[in-house]
Amino acid sequence: MKIGVITYPGTLDDRDAQRAIRLAGGTPVPLWHADQDLKKVDAVVLPGGFSYGDYLRCGAIAAQAPATQEVVRLAKQGLPVLGICNGFQVLVESHLLPGGLIRNEHQHFICRDQKLRVENTSTAWTNLFEQDQEITIPLKNGEGGYIANPDTLKMLEAENRVVFRYLDVNPNGSMNDIAGLTNERGNVVGLMPHPEHAVEPGFGPDTDIAMRSGVDGLKFFQSVLKALVNS
Amino acid sequence: MSDRRPTNVDTVSQAAAEPDKAQPWKELGLKEDEYQSIREILGRRPTSSELAMYSVMWSEHCSYKSSKIYLRQFGEKVTPEMKKHLLVGMGENAGVVDIGEGMAVTFKVESHNHPSYIEPFQGAATGVGGIVRDILTMGARPIAVMDQLRFGAPENPDTARVVHGVTSGISFYGNCLGLPNIGGETVFDKVYQGNPLVNALSVGALKHEDLKLAKASNPGDLVILFGARTGADGIGGVSVLASETFESTGPTKRPAVQVGDPFAEKVLIECCLELFYAGVVAGIQDLGGAGISCATSELASNGGKGMRVQLQNVLLRDESLTPEEILMSESQERMMAIVPKEHLASFETIVKKWEVEYSVLGEVIDEDRLYINWGEKEIVNVPPRTVAHDGPVYHRPVEYPKYQDALNADGSKKLKRAESKTEVTAQLMQLISSPNQADKSWITAQYDKYVMGNTALAMPDDSGMVRVMEDSGLGVALATDANGKYCYLNPYEGAKLALAEAYRNVAVTGAVPRAVTNCLNFGSPENPEVMWQFKEATAGLADGCKELGIPVTGGNVSFYNQTGDVAIYPTPVVGVLGVIDNVARRIPSGWQDEGNNIYLLGTTYDELDGSAWAKDIHNHLGGQPPKVDLAKEKQLADLIHGASIQGLIESAHDISEGGLGVALIEASLRFNVGARIWLSELMDRDNLDLTAALFSESQSRVIVSVGREDDVKFQALCEARGVPVLRIGVTDKSGMIEFQDLADLNLNEVRTAWTKTLPELFG
Amino acid sequence: MPKIIVEIMPKQDLLDPQGKAVANALHRSGHPEIVNARIGKRIELHFDREITAADMANAEKLAASFLSNDVIEDVVKITKE
Amino acid sequence: MPKIIVEIMPKQDLLDPQGKAVANALHRSGHPEIVNARIGKRIELHFDREITAADMANAEKLAASFLSNDVIEDVVKITKE
Numbered sequence A: 001m002k003i004g005v006i007t008y009p010g011t012l013d014d015r016d017a018q019r020a021i022r023l024a025g026g027t028p029v030p031l032w033h034a035d036q037d038l039k040k041v042d043a044v045v046l047p048g049g050f051s052y053g054d055y056l057r058c059g060a061i062a063a064q065a066p067a068t069q070e071v072v073r074l075a076k077q078g079l080p081v082l083g084i085c086n087g088f089q090v091l092v093e094s095h096l097l098p099g100g101l102i103r104n105e106h107q108h109f110i111c112r113d114q115k116l117r118v119e120n121t122s123t124a125w126t127n128l129f130e131q132d133q134e135i136t137i138p139l140k141n142g143e144g145g146y147i148a149n150p151d152t153l154k155m156l157e158a159e160n161r162v163v164f165r166y167l168d169v170n171p172n173g174s175m176n177d178i179a180g181l182t183n184e185r186g187n188v189v190g191l192m193p194h195p196e197h198a199v200e201p202g203f204g205p206d207t208d209i210a211m212r213s214g215v216d217g218l219k220f221f222q223s224v225l226k227a228l229v230n231s
Numbered sequence B: 001m002s003d004r005r006p007t008n009v010d011t012v013s014q015a016a017a018e019p020d021k022a023q024p025w026k027e028l029g030l031k032e033d034e035y036q037s038i039r040e041i042l043g044r045r046p047t048s049s050e051l052a053m054y055s056v057m058w059s060e061h062c063s064y065k066s067s068k069i070y071l072r073q074f075g076e077k078v079t080p081e082m083k084k085h086l087l088v089g090m091g092e093n094a095g096v097v098d099i100g101e102g103m104a105v106t107f108k109v110e111s112h113n114h115p116s117y118i119e120p121f122q123g124a125a126t127g128v129g130g131i132v133r134d135i136l137t138m139g140a141r142p143i144a145v146m147d148q149l150r151f152g153a154p155e156n157p158d159t160a161r162v163v164h165g166v167t168s169g170i171s172f173y174g175n176c177l178g179l180p181n182i183g184g185e186t187v188f189d190k191v192y193q194g195n196p197l198v199n200a201l202s203v204g205a206l207k208h209e210d211l212k213l214a215k216a217s218n219p220g221d222l223v224i225l226f227g228a229r230t231g232a233d234g235i236g237g238v239s240v241l242a243s244e245t246f247e248s249t250g251p252t253k254r255p256a257v258q259v260g261d262p263f264a265e266k267v268l269i270e271c272c273l274e275l276f277y278a279g280v281v282a283g284i285q286d287l288g289g290a291g292i293s294c295a296t297s298e299l300a301s302n303g304g305k306g307m308r309v310q311l312q313n314v315l316l317r318d319e320s321l322t323p324e325e326i327l328m329s330e331s332q333e334r335m336m337a338i339v340p341k342e343h344l345a346s347f348e349t350i351v352k353k354w355e356v357e358y359s360v361l362g363e364v365i366d367e368d369r370l371y372i373n374w375g376e377k378e379i380v381n382v383p384p385r386t387v388a389h390d391g392p393v394y395h396r397p398v399e400y401p402k403y404q405d406a407l408n409a410d411g412s413k414k415l416k417r418a419e420s421k422t423e424v425t426a427q428l429m430q431l432i433s434s435p436n437q438a439d440k441s442w443i444t445a446q447y448d449k450y451v452m453g454n455t456a457l458a459m460p461d462d463s464g465m466v467r468v469m470e471d472s473g474l475g476v477a478l479a480t481d482a483n484g485k486y487c488y489l490n491p492y493e494g495a496k497l498a499l500a501e502a503y504r505n506v507a508v509t510g511a512v513p514r515a516v517t518n519c520l521n522f523g524s525p526e527n528p529e530v531m532w533q534f535k536e537a538t539a540g541l542a543d544g545c546k547e548l549g550i551p552v553t554g555g556n557v558s559f560y561n562q563t564g565d566v567a568i569y570p571t572p573v574v575g576v577l578g579v580i581d582n583v584a585r586r587i588p589s590g591w592q593d594e595g596n597n598i599y600l601l602g603t604t605y606d607e608l609d610g611s612a613w614a615k616d617i618h619n620h621l622g623g624q625p626p627k628v629d630l631a632k633e634k635q636l637a638d639l640i641h642g643a644s645i646q647g648l649i650e651s652a653h654d655i656s657e658g659g660l661g662v663a664l665i666e667a668s669l670r671f672n673v674g675a676r677i678w679l680s681e682l683m684d685r686d687n688l689d690l691t692a693a694l695f696s697e698s699q700s701r702v703i704v705s706v707g708r709e710d711d712v713k714f715q716a717l718c719e720a721r722g723v724p725v726l727r728i729g730v731t732d733k734s735g736m737i738e739f740q741d742l743a744d745l746n747l748n749e750v751r752t753a754w755t756k757t758l759p760e761l762f763g
Numbered sequence C, D: 001m002p003k004i005i006v007e008i009m010p011k012q013d014l015l016d017p018q019g020k021a022v023a024n025a026l027h028r029s030g031h032p033e034i035v036n037a038r039i040g041k042r043i044e045l046h047f048d049r050e051i052t053a054a055d056m057a058n059a060e061k062l063a064a065s066f067l068s069n070d071v072i073e074d075v076v077k078i079t080k081e
């Protein structure tokens, strides 16, 4: 299965996302923001970073890129898309997901191992998790506070579209402790924390068993592979 | 575009025609004899552009004129054995060290102290940007950064301004570049109040064959400036020239600060690496201090050739810049490449892909001359070497400080020691929560340590460690240290102590120390007592490196860190790089499991002068720093490496500020594993009282935890290698750290005290 | 140089963490009279010629589509100078 | 609610990375007529009473000291609304 990873100018975690896809058993395909051609990939990851320096608004300039426009078109037809951190911001700026992401409440960039609860396991990217499973993956952002108007929030909760919620600590002031969302169809998922940084023993978050051994992020990429095989 | 270009420029022919025209050499920081030697070199007065170039290139910052005679010993006090792994030594942008498997790493630390006091956010941010470009220039992909910070007294209101600005500036720039921050130092002391230190380190990795040098050696090759446009950043100083040659309508006051654009730098890194791999650049130089003046003259001088440059080809942000300003502008995120003509088309394709702007400024010529034109007019005509490398060399007066003997005589013996158990416990808690020993997460949580996916160790472990080769696990470890108090008491020993601590911090992770870098932060070189400190410290460092058998590969000097007559403590930051064959073998700094034995390696002496205990409990600094014995350091490092290869140790943590007491608490806090500790045998063996046992800062000591099954083997190994070893405790899951017959500390309470200090101060 | 100035503020009913931080700092430093602070953007678009009515219309479109995000922000003013 | 509006821009001579990125994006999307863009701040200070001359004087002081950083920014306008 071919999973594309888009690189924008200023993208940082593209190689990490490719590594994660490889470790999960997929074939990563690098995609360039200026190319509309998505090389017939079966799914797309919009990775983390600071596309265009996060200037103006995070993700706003990247949302205009030809590759993003094509992702938007294909996502509406069901292409699985995962937006991580800056990628989530691009999805929000492209209106594939509702709401917005603003400066962290405490005004600082924050990097920490973050506990989450997986609340929706029917998306393309979460089908291997158990309902309400608690996982720990790294979080690192300066503008990760999720906001939406009351109606949108109500709709998201009612339709079970909050996929991940922060546990123990709300690291950025997100409304309803929201860490990640999906679209109506469940093929597009965006979240602030970084599953691609928890895929390889020795380089992930600390766990009770051993230091830096957390690999909870691997299931995201294995999930989409399973979803693709089944579809 | 409307042409606002200045036309009234000083030319070479004018300089010949009006030899006696008065020039503001003094305002530009030149000495009379320096100005005269410029006139001698040129056989006429310099043009104002030449004057701008010489003045900035001959400044202390660029020419190392006060430090040069001392820095030489880093190249001289070396054995052939030490140079074995050195691909590029001192003198280049950064040293390059072979790490095996055809790979090399390059690393360097640099200061951005003064700018970070004026504008902490931009000052620190551009400091990170500058050091990363140095690493990139060697042909390497930057793979990590670190930051060494010294701030004023925590309670002084101005400290918060600097702390906030500096940490968010580093966080902003480093995170946006996508480089993991893997460690650093944070120290508070009132001597740094008006002179905070902001040093930044970067490390990069490259294949041997990708090594690049800052050299223009082929006549006919093109000189290309690319990256950000040139603007009026950081040229406050040349305003005197601008106002001279520029009619009163022109810009009067130019900003002295530079603004960083990490996004532009990230793009520049990817663009440069693509250019390198495509093999289209013959030489490359980053633009840092002294901008185009430095890049053109150094590239030409290093290649033993010359250059012809059209300065009007420089892409500008502001068309009104004068040629002098363009030559000196310190606009960030720019590089200069030497490109063979036949590669121009490939060069253009790559930079266009990355949307990086560029312009061809001129070409390399087979002549020992740097010619710079402004349109038709020749404004610079100089031998490049005289600008870049033949700057003045000072033999500044050196004087043993008047205060030194009294300072050394004022030891800590007279300080009241803790007598009761409650007093000892209170002191332990006070030390662990004092800003210098307290948890630094308030700062380090602002840094991305995960990006790139290769970080094997980072804060709060003793070294940062990154994997270089994904298949084999080959990696490097890095630690930096400098104890300003020790150096103030004894700069020669202090520099060795900094080296010893950095070396030990690398060794405890299981890596083998291989090379050294430094950033020497001192007061004014015009003060003979400061020069004495400098002379002592450089000698100590050079001697220490020779004893340890690892070479200095590069470094940086920052003078004038003083307010009025009061200099900072001499602060030679020493960085040690180690190599580890597989990062999977790395050793963390804290207990990982219950039921392991805790051993203290090394001997403890009653050494409390200059300690955290003396400062934090008694506000005292005097006496002599702890003794350093580098042969013992080496023995200890070898032992840990041997034990690590055999998989005998679960954790290792070096003992430094705060002594054994603080080290034990840190090791417990790391993974929240408790311990039961007994000190009586140690006190008997080394003849110590409680205070010395807990708080002495004797060197060459490490605490390790060892699984029961490896106990016998481990002890035998220590004995075979002659390293003193003593079992002082066991780890447990009690949630307590219990000092037998002394104190029962609840780990949660200790953690609260340890973590709340910085947030309470700087929130 | 002629310019169009676009002013953008975070939506009234949404959280503005930067504004809140500034308001708190003002209160701490003895300015209780400032009950609240909000921080938005001032974007200048520079032209090297006269600004026409068409330019203004264009700027309005840009302000609403690209320069601001209407989910979280309001364009409060567009002027020329 | 009565408010004082403080407008702050990055200094003329200094790099404005945000503005540069926006100008580039505008050029890519077919707006060559906008030769440059610069991005600054619009800060609103809210009052729950009439704004006095003293308040304006105060705001001026705050704008110059706390709200802006005069090493890299200029206060370009202070108005009340």
Ligand SMILES: Nc1ncnc2c1ncn2[C@@H]1O[C@H](COP(=O)(O)OP(=O)(O)O)[C@@H](O)[C@H]1O
Binding pocket: B146, B147, B148, B149, B181, B182, B183, B184, B185, B186, B437, B440, B443, B444, B458, B459, B460, B461, B462, B463, B480, B481, B505, B656, B657
């Ligand atoms: N400014 C900083 N940036 C990054 N890491 C830091 C900084 N200050 C301290 N650290 C990290 O915090 C940990 C504790 O620091 P410190 O107590 O100074 O270590 P040590 O005593 O071993 O030199 C180390 O891992 C160090 O790298």
Ligand SMILES: [Mg+2]
Binding pocket: B461, B462, B505, B654, B656
């Ligand atoms: Mg240490």
